[in-house]
Amino acid sequence: xxxxxxxxxxxxxxxxxxxxxxxxxxxxxxxxxxxxxxxxxxxxxxxxxxxxxxxxxxxxxxxxxxxxxxxxxxxxxxxxxxxxxxxxxxxxxxxxxxxxxxxxxxxxxxxxxxxxxxxxxxxxxxxxxxxxxxxxxxxxxxxxxxxxxxxxxxxxxxxxxxxxxxxxxxxxxxxxxxxxxxxxxxxxxxxxxxxxxxxxxxxxxxxxxxxxxxxxxxxxxxxxxxxxxxxxx
Amino acid sequence: xxxxxxxxxxxxxxxxxxxxxxxxxxxxxxxxxxxxxxxxxxxxxxxxxxxxxxxxxxxxxxxxxxxxxxxxxxxxxxxxxxxxxxxxxxxxxxxxxxxxxxxxxxxxxxxxxxxxxxxxxxxxxxxxxxxxxxxxxxxxxxxxxxxxxxxxxxxxxxxxxxxxxxxxxxxxxxxxxxxxxxxxxxxxxxxxxxxxxxxxxxxxxxxxxxxxxxxxxxxxxxxxxxxxxxxxx
Numbered sequence: 067x068x069x070x071x072x073x074x075x076x077x078x079x080x081x082x083x084x085x086x087x088x089x090x091x092x093x094x095x096x097x098x099x100x101x102x103x104x105x106x107x108x109x110x111x112x113x114x115x116x117x118x119x120x121x122x123x124x125x126x127x128x129x130x131x132x133x134x135x136x137x138x139x140x141x142x143x144x145x146x147x148x149x150x151x152x153x154x155x156x157x158x159x160x161x162x163x164x165x166x167x168x169x170x171x172x173x174x175x176x177x178x179x180x181x182x183x184x185x186x187x188x189x190x191x192x193x194x195x196x197x198x199x200x201x202x203x204x205x206x207x208x209x210x211x212x213x214x215x216x217x218x219x220x221x222x223x224x225x226x227x228x229x230x231x232x233x234x235x236x237x238x239x240x241x242x243x244x245x246x247x248x249x250x251x252x253x254x255x256x257x258x259x260x261x262x263x264x265x266x267x268x269x270x271x272x273x274x275x276x277x278x279x280x281x282x283x284x285x286x287x288x289x290x291x292x293x294x295x296x297x298x299x
Numbered sequence: 300x301x302x303x304x305x306x307x308x309x310x311x312x313x314x315x316x317x318x319x320x321x322x323x324x325x326x327x328x329x330x331x332x333x334x335x336x337x338x339x340x341x342x343x344x345x346x347x348x349x350x351x352x353x354x355x356x357x358x359x360x361x362x363x364x365x366x367x368x369x370x371x372x373x374x375x376x377x378x379x380x381x382x383x384x385x386x387x388x389x390x391x392x393x394x395x396x397x398x399x400x401x402x403x404x405x406x407x408x409x410x411x412x413x414x415x416x417x418x419x420x421x422x423x424x425x426x427x428x429x430x431x432x433x434x435x436x437x438x439x440x441x442x443x444x445x446x447x448x449x450x451x452x453x454x455x456x457x458x459x460x461x462x463x464x465x466x467x468x469x470x471x472x473x474x475x476x477x478x479x480x481x482x483x484x485x486x487x488x489x490x491x492x493x494x495x496x497x498x499x500x501x502x503x504x505x506x507x508x509x510x511x512x513x514x515x516x517x518x519x520x521x522x523x524x525x526x527x528x529x530x531x532x
Contacts, residue, residue: 069309069391069392069394070309072351072353072354073354074307074308074309074310074354075307075310075352075354076302076303076307077307077308077310077395118305119308119384119395120305121305121306121307121308121386121393122386122393123386124384124385124386125382125384125395146381146382148379149358149379149382149397151352151357151358151397152357153354153355153356153357158302159302160354160355161302162310162352162358162397164382164384164395
């Protein structure tokens, strides 16, 4: 069959980028990165970073290119989420969007707006503004996916600084899962998996008693997974 | 931005259809539905049922239409799997494919080949032939997804007859998960969730002592999920 025998939809990628912010008083907040659109349709509205797939790049490459162009983000955790293809989702005509979600270590990355975006800004997931297109639905699905996956895959470490305290780790899980965790059970479970390396370093700049820092041992995790190990928090 | 300012990839859907076959001696086999291609490229090779998305239909609609046209399948469990977009995956040019997986009750459905397919046939997942395009990769991912999901969602019931014995249920899980389950623990767990209705009917046409038939209570499951219940086998 001739590929051009009938009209093709336009193909885009859109990225839900999550970052975890911790303020001075240790309040934790899951943020999502939004872009103020500079062009019609929805000029001036907030939307997910994204754009059209080039004819010679893979879908993953398109998503990474858009994150770099629109927000200056490089080398982040990125995974395909779902493809949105309702016929009326874009007022310009048929646009199918392959959605991705990304996890960003806010301590490592500075976000800047570029190209056709007016500005890039982090919003708390729970206090995001109205979004262009069907982007609200995409963010909702990404958040559900994150909540479902974080318990069974060590995704959460992608959101924390490379060195973290056990309290920071617990607050991250509590915030994403939206429920409190018992401190003793949590520590027993997480330390029992033997995936954390206790560092010879303590937390800096805290008024109370400084806590030990840990890092996630990714190489060890990968070895264990090959032997059938299941991560579970 | 003008949607037609640059070339668009063609957009297709491909479906991995699983069906569970049980022979007279109670051997269970997970099958995948393949289509013998009638047209180039890969004429004569086996491939997944699928085809191009029409400009005015949603992705789900395209997948359901192709299952009806190519295999005579209607009203089956269908879920989006992943979108495959490597630039070189189709020799005709850029074709991006949104893959789905479907679960079919073989007792309810007869499969027939139609339109541009020479024939439709079930193959054991473990003994499938070489496939056209990147369809081997798509089947592998669908099987992984099924193995991962079947423990935490009552998907398995979509593969069994409406009325089944506890032995049939256990064999289905053992076959998909590729490991034996302890009969006593399995029954305790599955009956403990209180999702099965014991019927006033026994298995027919068996030489040994007939076993009781059960059905899955989907309405009850949906009510429990709303209250935070987690299915787990």
